[in-house]
Amino acid sequence: xxxxxxxxxxxxxxxxxxxxxxxxxxxxxxxxxxxxxxxxxxxxxxxxxxxxxxxxxxxxxxxxxxxxxxxxxxxxxxxxxxxxxxxxxxxxxxxxxxxxxxxxxxxxxx
Amino acid sequence: xxxxxxxxxxxxxxxxxxxxxxxxxxxxxxxxxxxxxxxxxxxxxxxxxxxxxxxxxxxxxxxxxxxxxxxxxxxxxxxxxxxxxxxxxxxxxxxxxxxxxxxxxxxxxxxxxxxxxxxxxxxxxxxxxxxxxxxxxxxxxxxxxxxxxxxxxxxxxxxxxxxxxxxxxxxxxxxxxxxxxxxxxxxxxxxxxxxxxxxxxxxxxxxxxxxxxxxxxxxxxxxxxxxxxxxxxxxxxxxxxxxxxxxxxxxxxxxxxxxxxxxxxxxxxxxxxxxxxxxxxxxxxxxxxxxxxxxxxxxxxxxxxxxxxxxxxxxxxxxxxxxxxxxxxxxxxxxxxxxxxxxxxxxxxxxxxxxxxxxxxxxxxxxxxxxxxxxxxxxxxxxxxxxxxxxxxxxxxxxxxxxxxxxxxxxxxxxxxxxxxxxxxxxxxxxxxxxxxxxxxxxxxxxxxxxxxxxxxxxxxxxxxxxxxxxxxxxxxxxxxxxxxxxxxxxxxxxxxxxxxxxxxxxxxxxxxxxxxxxxxxxxxxxxxxxxxxxxxxxxxxxxxxxxxxxxxxxxxxxxxxxxxxxxxxxxxxxxxxxxxxxxxxxxxxxxxxxxxxxxxxxxxxxxxxxxxxxxxxxxxxxxxxxxxxxxxxxxxxxxxxxxxxxxxxxxxxxxxxxxxxxxxxxxxxxxxxxxxxxxxxxxxxxxxxxxxxxxxxxxxxxxxxxxxxxxxxxxxxxxxxxxxxxxxxxxxxxxxxxxxxxxxxxxxxxxxxxxxxxxxxxxxxxxxxxxxxxxxxxxxxxxxxxxxxxxxxxxxxxxxxxxxxxxxxxxxxxxxxxxxxxxxxxxxxxxxxxxxxxxxxxxxxxxxxxxxxxxxxxxxxxxxxxxxxxxxxxxxxxxxxxxx
Numbered sequence: 001x002x003x004x005x006x007x008x009x010x011x012x013x014x015x016x017x018x019x020x021x022x023x024x025x026x027x028x029x030x031x032x033x034x035x036x037x038x039x040x041x042x043x044x045x046x047x048x049x050x051x052x053x054x055x056x057x058x059x060x061x062x063x064x065x066x067x068x069x070x071x072x073x074x075x076x077x078x079x080x081x082x083x084x085x086x087x088x089x090x091x092x093x094x095x096x097x098x099x100x101x102x103x104x105x106x107x108x109x110x
Numbered sequence: 111x112x113x114x115x116x117x118x119x120x121x122x123x124x125x126x127x128x129x130x131x132x133x134x135x136x137x138x139x140x141x142x143x144x145x146x147x148x149x150x151x152x153x154x155x156x157x158x159x160x161x162x163x164x165x166x167x168x169x170x171x172x173x174x175x176x177x178x179x180x181x182x183x184x185x186x187x188x189x190x191x192x193x194x195x196x197x198x199x200x201x202x203x204x205x206x207x208x209x210x211x212x213x214x215x216x217x218x219x220x221x222x223x224x225x226x227x228x229x230x231x232x233x234x235x236x237x238x239x240x241x242x243x244x245x246x247x248x249x250x251x252x253x254x255x256x257x258x259x260x261x262x263x264x265x266x267x268x269x270x271x272x273x274x275x276x277x278x279x280x281x282x283x284x285x286x287x288x289x290x291x292x293x294x295x296x297x298x299x300x301x302x303x304x305x306x307x308x309x310x311x312x313x314x315x316x317x318x319x320x321x322x323x324x325x326x327x328x329x330x331x332x333x334x335x336x337x338x339x340x341x342x343x344x345x346x347x348x349x350x351x352x353x354x355x356x357x358x359x360x361x362x363x364x365x366x367x368x369x370x371x372x373x374x375x376x377x378x379x380x381x382x383x384x385x386x387x388x389x390x391x392x393x394x395x396x397x398x399x400x401x402x403x404x405x406x407x408x409x410x411x412x413x414x415x416x417x418x419x420x421x422x423x424x425x426x427x428x429x430x431x432x433x434x435x436x437x438x439x440x441x442x443x444x445x446x447x448x449x450x451x452x453x454x455x456x457x458x459x460x461x462x463x464x465x466x467x468x469x470x471x472x473x474x475x476x477x478x479x480x481x482x483x484x485x486x487x488x489x490x491x492x493x494x495x496x497x498x499x500x501x502x503x504x505x506x507x508x509x510x511x512x513x514x515x516x517x518x519x520x521x522x523x524x525x526x527x528x529x530x531x532x533x534x535x536x537x538x539x540x541x542x543x544x545x546x547x548x549x550x551x552x553x554x555x556x557x558x559x560x561x562x563x564x565x566x567x568x569x570x571x572x573x574x575x576x577x578x579x580x581x582x583x584x585x586x587x588x589x590x591x592x593x594x595x596x597x598x599x600x601x602x603x604x605x606x607x608x609x610x611x612x613x614x615x616x617x618x619x620x621x622x623x624x625x626x627x628x629x630x631x632x633x634x635x636x637x638x639x640x641x642x643x644x645x646x647x648x649x650x651x652x653x654x655x656x657x658x659x660x661x662x663x664x665x666x667x668x669x670x671x672x673x674x675x676x677x678x679x680x681x682x683x684x685x686x687x688x689x690x691x692x693x694x695x696x697x698x699x700x701x702x703x704x705x706x707x708x709x710x711x712x713x714x715x716x717x718x719x720x721x722x723x724x725x726x727x728x729x730x731x732x733x734x735x736x737x738x739x740x741x742x743x744x745x746x747x748x749x750x751x752x753x754x755x756x757x758x759x760x761x762x763x764x765x766x767x768x769x770x771x772x773x774x775x776x777x778x779x780x781x782x783x784x785x786x787x788x789x790x791x792x793x794x795x796x797x798x799x800x801x802x803x804x805x806x807x808x809x810x811x812x813x814x815x816x817x818x819x820x821x822x823x824x825x826x827x828x829x830x831x832x833x834x835x836x837x838x839x840x841x842x843x844x845x846x847x848x849x850x851x852x853x854x855x856x857x858x859x860x861x862x863x864x865x866x867x868x869x870x871x872x873x874x875x876x877x878x879x880x881x882x883x884x885x886x887x888x889x890x891x892x893x894x895x896x897x898x899x900x901x902x903x904x905x906x907x908x909x910x911x912x913x914x915x916x917x918x919x920x921x922x923x924x925x926x927x928x929x930x931x932x933x934x935x936x937x938x939x940x941x942x943x944x945x946x947x948x949x950x951x952x953x954x955x956x957x958x959x960x961x962x963x964x965x966x967x968x969x970x971x972x973x974x975x976x977x978x979x980x981x982x983x984x985x986x987x988x989x990x991x992x993x994x995x
Contacts, residue, residue: 028137029144047145048168051138055180059119077137 013053015096018081018089021063027076028054054079062088117186124183124190134177142167188512189519196520206492207524209890210485213883214528214575217481219535220474220879222568226540228471238376240316241416245379246423246451248281248413248430262409265391265402268308270437271413277426277451278415280314282307283391284379285412287398288818290661290846291347291386292360299360301661301848302343305378305385306394312338312372314416315379322355322370325390333392335366341374343386361389362397363663363846379414398660399669399817407706407781415451427451473625473876480621480880482575483614484887485528489521489580490611491894521580522573529569536568611891612927618887619931619972620938622880623964627939629873630960631950636870638952639863644696645794647736649855651687652822653829654695655836656850659817663846666815670751672843673811676821677728679839685826690735691728691811691819696796698858701820705780707807709767722763723796723804724780726819728811732758732791734822742774742789749810755785756810761793763805780807782814799863800951822855829854881968884931885975892924892979904988913984920983924976925969932965 020026020034031054032047057063062085070076081089123130142163149159164170183190200207236242248271250263263271268283275281284307292299309330312318324338339354348354357368366389377384391411395401402408417426430451500513657676659669673691680689694701704721714720731737732744740761749756757778764773777784793803811819825832833852840849860867896903903916943955953960 027140029141046168047141047166048138048170048173049176051134051141051173052176052180055177059180074140074143075136076140077133 011092013050014057015089015092017050017054017057018062018085018092021079021081022086022089025078025080027070027078031079057085060088061085116184120182120184120186123181124187127183127187130181131174131178134174134181138167138170138174138177189515192516192519193523195516196523199520200523203492206488206890207527209886210488210524211527211531213481213484213886214525215531215535216879216883217474217478218529218532218568218571219539220876221478221571222532222536222565223539223542224470224474225567226536236376236379238317238373239379244279244417245315246415246417246426248415248451250409250434251431262411263413264406264409265411266404266406267409267434267437268411268413271430271433272308274433274437275415275430277418277421277429279418280310281413281415282311282314282379283411283413284308284311285410286383286385287389287394288658288661288848288850289361289387289397290363290663290848292363292846294358294360298845299661301850302386303384304337304361304387304389306391306397307388308391311379311388314414317372317376319370320373321352322368324370324372325388330390330392333396334390335364335393335396336369336390337361337366338370338372338388339368340372340377340384340386340388342377342384344371362661364393364396366393380412399665400815409704423451470872470876473628473873476621476625477876477880477883478571480618480883480887482578483618483621484883484890485524485575486578486582487611487614487887488890489524490582491890518577518580521577525573525575525580528575529571533565533568611894615884615887615891615927616931616934618880618884619928619968620935622877622884623932623935623968624939624942625873625880626877626964626967627935627960628942628946629870629877630964631943631946631953631955631957632870632873634953634957634960635950636863636867639799642795642799642951644799644859645737645792646696648824649859651825651827651829652735652855653825653832653836653852654823654855654858655821655840655852657819657821657840657848658850659819659847661846661848662844664817664844669817670812670815672847673728673819676839676843676847677730679843680821680823680836683832683835683839685832687824687826688730688734689821689823690731690733691821692731693726693816693819694723694796695820695822695855695858696794697798701818702797705807708779710777710779710784712767722780723806724809725806726809726811726814726816728819731808731822734824736824737794738792739789740792741772742787744789744791745808745810750812753813755783755813756788757785758789758791758808759787760791760806760808762803763807764790765803766805778807780809785809785813881971884968885971888924888927888972888975889979891927892920892976893982895923896920896979896983899983900986903983903986904990907986908988916984916986917980920980921973921976924972924980928969928972932968936961936965 016035016039017031020031020038023034026034028050029047032050054063058065058079062082063079064082065077065079067075068078142160145163145166146159149162150156154162167173239245250261250267262285263283265283268281272281272283284305287304287306289302289304290299291302307325309325309327312324318324319338320341321344322338325336328334329336337359339348344350344354348357351357354368354371358365359368360366372388389397392403394403402410415426417423503513504510659672662672664672677689677691680686693703703724705724706720707722707724708720727745729745729747729749732739739758741764742758744758745756757780759773759778767773768776773787773790776787778787779785791806791808795801796804796806821836823829823832823836836852837849840847903919906916906919939961940956947955
């Protein structure tokens with residue numbers, strides 16, 4: 001089973017988005033900011049590619065969206081984590097931990 | 111996401127396309143604004159800020175597309191777009207589109223129509239009967255097969271068979287009977303058709319009564335005067351009265367009680383015919399004044415039986431043959447030498463409609479093929495002329511699979527249009543089936559529902575056509591070499607493609623030829639049929655009217671008296687040259703009777719067939735009909751019940767039984783004592799036009815009463831003018847004396863050439879259709895050829911070709927194709943002719959006149975079809991053509 005770079009990125013992106021939203025609802029730009037914050041400026045995401053991923057996540061029912069107003073009073077679309085999304089986040093984190101462990105073991109082997 | 115959810119989402123998205131696009135747009139715009147602001151805060155100038163924001167966002171257009179891919183209509187939307195594109199393309203070429211749709215429509219319509227007819231006549235003619243596949247026709251059989259395909263048997267024979275046959279779950283006896291129906295207080299009754307049946311009729315057929323009950327075996331044994339009504343009669347005459355049970359009605363003057371009503375839609379066990387009510391067979395003597403039940407020689411009943419489970423038709427046939435033989439050897443008076451069991455639908459084969467229908471089905475299949483060939487050709491032409499368009503689309507990034515899909519949708523759309531057209535045509539043409547069966551006096555009832563199965567078949571054909579003829583061109587088109595296509599518009603038609611097109615045209619011409627030759631042969635056959643000597647003269651001036659003294663309640667003595675009075679009064683009418691009565695009208699339906707004949711001095715071989723056709727006529731018959739008496743005399747008024755029993759025979763009888771002798775004075779016995787031959791009449795045709803010379807014996811009506819007779823009146827002027835006057839005469843003789851089916855002899859004879867004229871007209875129609883389709887095909891292909899060769903033609907004109915030379919160039923191409931088609935078609939037609947030969951009268955299946963005529967017709971068609979494209983070729987402007995690069 002080969003993963004292309006895109007697959008890996010998408011899977012990671014999903015996790016990042018869910019994690020970002022686990023702390024509270026955000027609009028798209030806000031999600032980018034929070035990811036930067038939470039990762040200590042280490043992870044940057046090409047901004048536009050967030051949206052296709054976000055829509056995909058929404059279709060799977062892990063988040064839901066609603067138009068509201070942001071801090072400055074402008075219309076913005078906010079995304080909230082759903083219960084299913086919360087569960088998915090746990091799953092994704094576990095997968096990630098396993099992956100990290102496996103890679104760590106491999107690195108130690110050489 | 112589950113399939114169904116995905117589908118619904120996509121569907122919803124499809125309908126909200128604009129909204130979704132706006133939503134994405136707005137969200138992304140908002141994002142970019144925020145980033146711009148952040149950049150401003152970082153200290154960039156406004157322009158820089160915005161540019162940087164856009165840059166860090168990514169390729170906006172591409173991202174919008176990706177986003178929409180997730181949220182939009184997906185595959186559904188693509189299909190929808192393809193559909194709209196296809197519609198647009200079809201609309202842009204209205205000529206081609208309508209030709210294709212029309213070709214398919216005509217072909218599918220023709221096929222659906224004929225299939226509907228087959229369904230109602232052959233495949234499922236009696237829908238209310240349970241398991242009609244298990245029903246078989248049972249008839250008696252004479253060794254010589256005299257009388258045609260459905261020999262009747264007597265009641266006593268029926269009882270023997272019913273009680274002893276082991277192959278059947280039930281054997282029914284039945285036949286149609288003319289009755290006068292009258293209700294107590296009415297002065298005059300109405301003539302109706304009834305079916306006289308054995309008591310197990312409804313049980314064996316599995317048709318229960320919807321009101322009251324059907325017959326019981328006791329009622330047959332005791333000849334109880336009861337009847338079951340047809341639903342239609344119940345509605346029409348009794349207003350659907352729920353209290354009908356127990357009501358008494360008069361049938362031929364006899365009191366009969368209604369005991370039940372049959373379900374709606376049930377008309378008879380015999381396909382396509384319908385009776386208005388049913389009576390027990392043993393009631394016959396009461397209704398007809400003479401007893402046919404106790405005479406084993408009187409054969410008048412038809413038989414139908416239900417096969418036992420696991421018994422085949424062949425087995426039943428063998429058993430019945432043996433049974434009939436055993437019973438006849440056990441000492442009955444007449445040898446019924448055999449019985450025959452066959453499938454129901456074969457009951458009326460012979461010069462009838464089953465083989466004609468099959469022929470028709472074959473021809474319409476041919477027509478469908480030619481239409482498909484046409485469509486294929488046109489689709490191929492269209493596909494290759496769109497090479498450029500497809501090349502451009504491929505260059506712009508369309509996937510080949512997508513292009514193929516879109517082309518397929520186009521073909522499907524075309525086929526659907528064609529299919530719908532076809533169904534509409536079929537619906538309109540459905541009732542024309544009445545022309546399919548020969549005119550008979552029997553009542554007919556057609557069940558013509560275009561059921562779901564037929565519609566399904568039509569659409570399946572549509573679909574298959576679309577797939578086959580759309581897929582091939584689509585695949586070819588998608589393989590287009592981009593560079594070549596963009597540079598030159600497929601200037602030289604690639605070899606294999608044009609060969610396929612040519613083959614299709616040749617096929618169309620060939621098929622048209624086969625259909626037209628078949629039509630031509632039938633037309634010639636019709637011509638020949640009209641030349642056959644029927645034995646009597648001048649049918650144009652003969653009026654015939656049926657009647658039945660039984661229906662007026664007249665028994666023998668009163669009937670004879672009425673007959674006398676009738677002839678007297680009719681002869682007295684002005685314009686009447688001569689009048690007489692007869693039990694049989696030549697070349698008609700029914701009225702034939704056969705009696706075992708004993709010729710004095712001749713001892714028949716064991717098991718030799720001695721039944722001869724016997725016709726009962728009044729005095730003056732031969733004069734009225736114009737049948738020459740070649741020896742002796744016909745019947746006169748002097749021949750009465752108390753004078754010497756006399757008979758007249760025809761030449762065939764004389765030749766057979768008295769070769770080389772004078773038949774006058776010889777004696778014959780047909781079951782009622784010796785009669786002396788007093789005359790010999792000229793031979794004629796009695797059963798059907800193509801029959802071999804048949805012996806016939808005529809007996810005198812006064813000496814041998816028959817209640818069901820036909821009045822023949824020879825008139826000086828047009829016979830029809832006499833109809834109303836004659837009707838009055840009948841009414842004055844007896845209010846209930848029926849006046850049945852007045853017609854001229856010529857009209858009556860129309861039935862005997864029915865097969866030929868029907869074949870001729872139907873096949874001509876389909877032949878013309880095939881011709882039209884071939885012409886259209888030829889036109890289409892040549893138009894395309896001209897377009898393809900525009901460049902070449904332009905060069906030719908530029909270097910000096912005359913218009914005539916250009917025209918002949920194109921015409922030659924068309925004519926060569928046509929000629930090849932003619933040759934192939936002629937070969938096929940010869941083969942087809944062999945199959946048709948049995949249907950043709952007096953004309954050979956390879957009649958050269960027909961072939962040459964049709965060939966000329968086709969060449970003419972070809973020239974006509976090629977003319978317009980050829981002329982268009984001459985109009986090519988060399989400058990324009992050469993410049994177009």
